[in-house]
Amino acid sequence: xxxxxxxxxxxxxxxxxxxxxxxxxxxxxxxxxxxxxxxxxxxxxxxxxxxxxxxxxxxxxxxxxxxxxxxxxxxxxxxxxxxxxxxxxxxxxxxxxxxxxxxxxxxxxxxxxxxxxxxxxxxxxxxxxxxxxxxxxxxxxxxxxxxxxxxxxxxxxxxxxxxxxxxxxxxxxxxxxxxxxxxxxxxxxxxxxxxxxxxxxxxxxxxxxxxxxxxxxxxxxxxxxxxxxxxxxxxxxxxxxxxxxxxxxxxxxxxxxxxxxxxxxxxxxxxxxxxxxxxxxxxxxxxxxxxxxxx
Amino acid sequence: xxxxxxxxxxxxxxxxxxxxxxxxxxxxxxxxxxxxxxxxxxxxxxxxxxxxxxxxxxxxxxxxxxxxxxxxxxxxxxxxxxxxxxxxxxxxxxxxxxxxx
Numbered sequence: 001x002x003x004x005x006x007x008x009x010x011x012x013x014x015x016x017x018x019x020x021x022x023x024x025x026x027x028x029x030x031x032x033x034x035x036x037x038x039x040x041x042x043x044x045x046x047x048x049x050x051x052x053x054x055x056x057x058x059x060x061x062x063x064x065x066x067x068x069x070x071x072x073x074x075x076x077x078x079x080x081x082x083x084x085x086x087x088x089x090x091x092x093x094x095x096x097x098x099x100x101x102x103x104x105x106x107x108x109x110x111x112x113x114x115x116x117x118x119x120x121x122x123x124x125x126x127x128x129x130x131x132x133x134x135x136x137x138x139x140x141x142x143x144x145x146x147x148x149x150x151x152x153x154x155x156x157x158x159x160x161x162x163x164x165x166x167x168x169x170x171x172x173x174x175x176x177x178x179x180x181x182x183x184x185x186x187x188x189x190x191x192x193x194x195x196x197x198x199x200x201x202x203x204x205x206x207x208x209x210x211x212x213x214x215x216x217x218x219x220x221x222x223x224x225x226x227x228x229x230x231x232x233x234x235x236x237x238x239x240x241x242x243x244x245x246x247x248x249x250x251x252x253x254x255x256x257x258x259x260x261x262x263x264x265x266x267x268x269x270x271x272x273x274x275x276x277x278x279x280x281x282x283x284x285x286x287x288x289x290x291x292x293x294x295x
Numbered sequence: 296x297x298x299x300x301x302x303x304x305x306x307x308x309x310x311x312x313x314x315x316x317x318x319x320x321x322x323x324x325x326x327x328x329x330x331x332x333x334x335x336x337x338x339x340x341x342x343x344x345x346x347x348x349x350x351x352x353x354x355x356x357x358x359x360x361x362x363x364x365x366x367x368x369x370x371x372x373x374x375x376x377x378x379x380x381x382x383x384x385x386x387x388x389x390x391x392x393x394x395x396x
Contacts, residue, residue, distance in 0.1 A: 226339075227317050227318050228317050228318070228320055228322045228337060228339045229337055231315070231317055231322060232322065232324055232337055235324070248326070253326055256313070256326050257313050257326070260313050260315055260324065261313075261315055264315040264316075264317045264322070267317060268317055268318060
């Protein structure tokens with residue numbers, strides 16, 4: 001991920017640009033000139049540990065521009081501002097926002113910008129899973145589950161040689177030959193209410209070798225899951241963090257179809273498991289065994 | 296009370312579901328209710344179910360589907376008919392299909 005300020009001629013306001021490079025070689029970028037949009041881009045850049053660069057190399061189809069209110073727009077092939085990316089109403093700027101707490105508002109703008117970026121990514125097979133990511137020797141396992149499933153606890157107590165790369169969300173990117181790559185994603189909820197957040201180097205990645213849906217239990221157990229059930233659960237996990245209500249419009253419906261399709265393609269290639277774990281047992285030993293002889 | 300399913304019934308996939316093929320099975324989940332609600336009642340259709348589902352296009356009657364499948368699979372009508380009617384009734388009950396008036 002790279003950030004830079006670049007002028008647009010002598011009369012244009014300077015922009016802040018954040019570009020994200022993914023494992024498949026694709027580059028995606030967000031830019032803004034001021035106001036809430038620029039603050040959101042800056043916060044995203046910090047949380048994803050960006051390195052300054054001269055300019056974004058993202059093609060127009062992979063670029064978003066945020067206006068001063070933080071509303072995201074596509075970029076046309078000629079570089080001009082295109083159509084607004086339609087988001088769930090919870091993420092759209094509203095007149096009442098003027099009286100909102102600045103940090104809370106920024107959090108909403110950050111979520112809106114990232115949600116819009118995912119709208120661009122989803123047709124390319126990319127999926128944001130609600131999961132922690134642990135890895136050893138470049139081999140990653142997603143620990144997926146609901147908000148109270150214990151993802152953070154499981155990730156933070158993982159033993160060597162495993163390490164935790166993030167504890168809430170993972171960007172899953174299809175590569176060549178059926179390979180899937182996993183990028184750690186910042187824990188945005190940790191930025192709420194003045195929190196300092198949990199940042200991570202989002203451009204780093206590991207090979208996604210398994211997804212385990214975790215459940216708190218008194219015993220340790222790892223059981224294979226059919227690809228069909230893996231896909232449904234993975235899509236469900238992605239929907240949990242998409243900030244959507246039950247009344248969805250056509251744009252959100254299209255997004256859900258993409259998410260389910262992407263989850264299906266992932267589940268055909270990457271084995272899924274149910275992982276029952278307690279608060280003390282070395283669950284990662286089960287994952288070691290599974291990676292050596294996948295189901 | 297739901298209308299009876301007959302050979303004259305015409306069905307089509309609900310706009311509130313999405314279907315994707317995974318390893319030879321067609322998985323159907325609701326969209327509007329949230330994909331997370333689908334896990335416990337996962338609907339994965341095998342080859343037979345898929346053959347029926349793919350013909351429920353809002354134009355064919357269930358009787359037409361029975362005739363087509365009988366011809367394709369060289370199976371007697373009295374074997375296929377209960378399968379098609381039962382399948383349609385169950386999918387209608389779950390909201391995965393809608394009947395065209």
